[in-house]
Amino acid sequence: MTSFLQQLFNGLVSGSFYALLALGLAVIFGMLRVVNFAHGALYMLGAFGAVVLGDDAGLGFWWALLLVPAALAVAGMAMERLLVQRLTALDPLYNFLLTFGIALVCQDLLRMKYGSHSRPYDRAPFGGTVDLGLFDYPRYQVFVLAVSVVVCVAVWLLLTRTRIGTVVRASTERPELTRAFGIDTRRWVTPVFGFGVALAGLAGVLAAPMRAVNSDMGADLIITVFAVVVIGGLGSVFGSVVAGFAIGMIQALGNLYVPVLSQTSVYLLMAVVLLVRPAGLFGKEEHA
Amino acid sequence: MKRRLTMGVAAAAVGTLLAACGAGGPGSGGGKISGGKLTLGVLTDLSGVYADLAGNGAVAAVQMAADDYRKKYGDKAVTQKIDVIKADHQNKPEVANTQAREMYERKGADAIFDVPTSSAALAVETVAAQQKKLYFNTGAATTELAGKSCNAYTYEWAYDSYMLAHGTGTQVTQQGGKNWYLIYPDYAFGQDMQAKFTPAIEGAGGRVVAKDPTPFPSDNYSTFLLKAPTLNPKPDVLGALQAGGDLANVVKQYDQFKVKDKGVKLAIGLLFDSDIKAIGADKLAGTMFTTAWFWNLDDRSRAWAQRFQKITGKLPTFDQAADYSAATAYLEAVQKAGTDKAASVSKVLDGMPLDDFFARNATVRAADHRVVHDAYLAKVKAPSEATQDGDYTELVRTIPAAQAFDKPSPDCHLG
Incomplete structure (x- = not known):
């Protein structure tokens, strides 16, 4: 039983990242009808932002938590104004290609500058574990979960x-x-886009102390997040958050009980949801 | 799949350019050298996860070997014309296959070096046999290269999963880490590593309490880190067989979950200097691992490492050092054979003893083309013990060449 509860808690922690990222995607999709394929790269930039602020400016984690999402929000707004907006009138495929291209450019630029290996980050705001009654858990990861829930x-x-x-x-x-x-x-389109991007940046900063910071970290994660968004219902804010935490827990339980299914479970679930409710669990069907 | 198209195109463009430049009339000098020149191909990961530990550093190492050879032999060299070309295989077997074919057939490569990623390395091995050209692998871990897939044209220069497992698994068990919990990434490399670690641990009188496959890639290892101390009997050692970014995730989270404080030490299957830099030496201090070489081993190694650092700005990994060693041995063999014909060069190499800064007490084993050499059980230095930036490794014990590698596989028939 303890290990079951532990898994649920592990799932909530990884779900924290899914929820933050899916939330940003959902807000952007809702407002612009743009699926932002650069979201994973922006998450990666968030984590790199924390590392670079620490290494080059000597600024700690709390500064990063404040400055990086703000800077990315500005960058996101610029990206929307200068690029995304020009294509919104056209077939959605154009913005798909644009944002996907932006993601590749970001990844390759970072790889050129910093190499393909991860970058160390040792400015975690607190170490140690906290007693959750049944088991100890890293204090920092409990903090991540709390931040994510509060933001959502x-x-x-x-x-x-x-x-x-x-x-x-x-x-x-x-x-x-x-x-x-x-x-x-x-008038609201640009700020909403910036806000969604800031959420990705926030998730990235939160990831830096507990995950490998490298140019691929977003590409690996974002595929799962897209599945989360589809399951929750494209554009549904509530659905994306609920699905984010739920998928985190399903993966964690899969890790322990059915390792072969831990990765595929998300996509199986996505397939089933699409068959039964094509608009996702909390999405509304659109009638053209 | 979507990655690094641009880099691939750029690499192809550079390759084409080099080939075009090199096409200056056949028969210009060097009687028995085809085309009058030697072409050394470095097929490596120029843009992906292994680009730091192999990549352009591997190209630089092979170039250094070519320059040193020219300098050493001067007019007596079989040829002064040595081209070093490179290509990006993106860690994909199908790309490696095409690129290797391109190098041998169109760009006239006499030998291919490096090739990290086991699946890609095996793909190149097949091409080498078809083309009847030489191939020196330094980057891949699979024992299959010199095992059931072996052929007369392929040499395995640096390391393999047997060396890693028997170094770390055997030694750590003998030093008291009897009970192990193994976590391995669920793909060819991880499965191969797991299959080598288990008998090594058991052979040394230890026990694998549990082993779990982990998703690949993954950024969340909490399941396994929470499980480790609760196993019965409690493991003494957590054997993490992940690589690259996955390994960084494991170590960061091992640290946060305070698994060490709960009495479970960490041992790592494959650890490059570039990994230690990526994770931070403070988080890894004291961690045991096995390596084929490290730059701070002794004066000879340091001298070469400093030259390498002057050229590339970085300290070399063992893969890059092995590239230099392999390319030098190849050029020496060509010199001795007086021709670049693969069969003649191979005849010189087979059974040849080696002693360079990388390969110590080494022999190119004729039976399976595995180079056996001393390996090193090492541990990560705490940052306070480091003498300079990049000084990460402390020698625990030298594993003599005879013990470091497995006997030739009965499945290998060079043919």
Whole structure:
């Protein structure tokens, strides 16, 4: 029983990353109808940002947690304004290729500068373990889970309880109608894109103390995150978060009980969900 | 699959350019050397996970061997014209196959060097046999190269999974780490390593309490790190057989889960200097591993390493050192044979004793083309003990050549 609970907790920790990344993807897709294939690379840039701030500027983890997502938000907004926006009127395939290309360029630039090996990062804000009753768990990883839950809840509240959130949701769901009310929906597109990118950066900074920081770290992770988003329902904020944590737990249980299935389980689940509910667990079917 | 197309194209372009430059009329001097020149091909990972431990450093090492040979023999050299060409195999067997064919057939490579990644290395081995050209592998771990896939044209120069397992597995068990928990990445390399570690540990009187395959690649090892101390009997050693980024993940999380404080030490299957740099020597201090060579071994090694560092800006890995050793031995053999015909060169190499800064007390074994040489059981120095940047390795024990490698495999028929 203890090991079962331990696995669930492990799953919640890896789910923290899936949820943060899927949340960013969902927000961006909802607003722009763009599947951001550069999301994994932006997560990687977040982690590198923490490393570079530490090595070159001597700034610790907390600074990185603050500065890196902010810097990436600005970069994300620039990317939306200068590149993504030009293609949104065209077939979605164009933005797919664009963002995918941006991801490859980021990865190769980082590899040229820093090589293919991981970079060490030893500025974890705290070490040690914390007693969770049944078992000890690294203090830092408990912190990651807490941050992720807080951010997800905050975004949810922002979207459902504030005027900004109402406008964003309205622009997402009924753009024409929202414009008819005199609201300039396009004004919100760039900040929302920047916000989604900042979430990827945040996840990257959180990953630096506990995961290998290298140019491939995002490419490996993002495939799972896309499956998470599809399972949760494309564009569904709630669905992506729930699916993120759920997939983390399913993978962790798979690791222990059915190792052969631990990696495929996500895709099996995705296939089943697509067959039964093509719009994902929490997605709404769109009728053109 | 999506990675590094650009680099591949660039590498191909460089290769084509080099080939074009080198096509200056056949028969220009050097009677028995085909085309009047030697072409050494370095087929390696120029852009992926092994680019730091092999990559352009491997190309530089082979180039150094060519330069040293020219300098040593001067006018007496069979030829002064030695081209070193390179290509990126992207760690994929199908790309390695095409690139190797291209090197041998179109670019006139007399020998191919390096080739990390076992599946790619085996693909090149097949091409070498078809083309009847020489191939010196330094980068891949599989014992199959000199085992059931062996052929008359392929030499295994640096290391293999047997060497790693019998170094670390046997020695650590004998020093009191009786009970092991093995975690290995679930693909060819990891499975091969696991299959070599288990008998090594058991042969030394130890026991493998449990072994688990881990997803590849993976960034979360908490399942296995939490499981380790709860096994019955409690393992003394966690044997982590991961490589590259996966290994960095294991070590970072091993540290966070305080598995060491719970009495489970860490031993690592394959550890390059570049890995230690990637993870941080402080996190790895005291970790035991087996290596084919390290730059701070002695004066001879240091002298070569410093030359290498001057050229590349980096200290060499054992793979790169082995490339130099293999290329030098090849050129010496060509010199002695007076021709670049593979069969004649091979005749000189077979059974040849070697003693360079890399290969100590070494022999090119005629039976299976495995180079047997001293290997080293080592541990990672704490940063406070390091004499300079990049000084990571402390010698624990030299494993004599005769013990470091397995006997020739009965499955190997050079033909």
